[in-house]
Amino acid sequence: MLPTWPGSGCAGITTTNRIISGYLAANVQARRRASSDASGGSRFPADPQKTFDKQAVFWAPEVLPTVLAVRAANRIAPKTYSLDFNNLPGGELRRAPDGWHAIVPLGGTQHRLCLGKLPASGYAVVVDLPLDAGFELRLRAARRFWLALERRALGRSPLALPALKRRRLILALRAVDGWQEGNSYRQIAQGLFGSHRIAERAWKTDDLRSRTIRLVKLGQRLMRLRWRALLDKRRGRDDK
Incomplete structure (x- = not known):
């Protein structure tokens, strides 16, 4: 199981909806974040006293086509x-x-x-x-x-993402959680991949350093409303 950052709303998330809902709930308390006041993603305000999985999330139909x-x-x-x-x-x-x-x-x-x-x-x-x-x-x-x-098998969700992409998005959200807490890229990498993979390697040339930076940047893009791309598979564009 992957380690988690304190306060992260995204640990252990395995489905797209939980990734999105968890991140939006955690993002309310982020210290270094872009404003999401005009995001328009949810039709009703979330209760900050409840975790994302303990309250209903009503997506606006213009944001989520499956409404x-x-x-x-x-x-x-x-x-x-x-x-x-x-x-x-x-x-x-x-x-x-x-x-x-x-x-x-x-x-x-x-x-x-x-x-x-x-x-x-x-x-x-x-x-x-x-x-x-x-x-x-x-x-x-x-x-x-x-x-x-009809009480028949439903098949795959239209918003389902491949397992590798889900894992990358989870890592990105956890990475930006660590960045918001003021951690260095090295500390974030240790939290994501384990200290044993970094301690004896030259950090500035380590491929994990570049990967960590990319994950933080992806998390930042998601934080700046790019999370809507998770809801809209029409775009067909994967974040690099």
């Missing part, structure tokens, strides 16, 4: 597809100026929905799929929601 816009259809739904948004066991429902936002646990995962008005209980719902740059991700999220209603 599905849902509205009522003019017909009664078959029982299999019936949803009562006023009674979501294990789910969350909140109201915002732009309507309602729901987190619906179904099929072993969480589905994020936004609604202008709450459909009456028992009515069918329609998912809007605008033809824009987020269409493919949105379509895959809509299909997974349908499969969950």
Whole structure:
């Protein structure tokens, strides 16, 4: 298991959503950070008294394409597809100026929905799929929601990242945590890779020094709102 920096919100994270949510929660208390007041990532403010995994995170649909816009259809739904948004066991429902936002646990995962008005209980719902740059991700999220209603296997999340990239992002977030605490690159490298790999090597020419610097810079870019790239696989661009 990788060592952790004190106060890091990212230790042990293994999924994309936990990487993002954990980093945003930890970033509130960062000392050397860019301002994120206008990030617009979450529709509701986070509770600073709670850890990221103890509170619901409602992503804004314009930031996360897998947040599905849902509205009522003019017909009664078959029982299999019936949803009562006023009674979501294990789910969350909140109201915002732009309507309602729901987190619906179904099929072993969480589905994020936004609604202008709450459909009456028992009515069918329609998912809007605008033809824009987020269409493919949105379509895959809509299909997974349908499969969950059908009680069928959901398959891979549309936002899933390869294991190596997840590990690199976790290291980058931990590296920037160490940098924010005032640690040197050498100290950060010791925290990430272990002192035994550095103690007997010429630090200034060590490949781990260059790697650590790159990780800190990547963490800084993520801190300056590049974290949105984690939510938007349309860009297809990997940080170097």
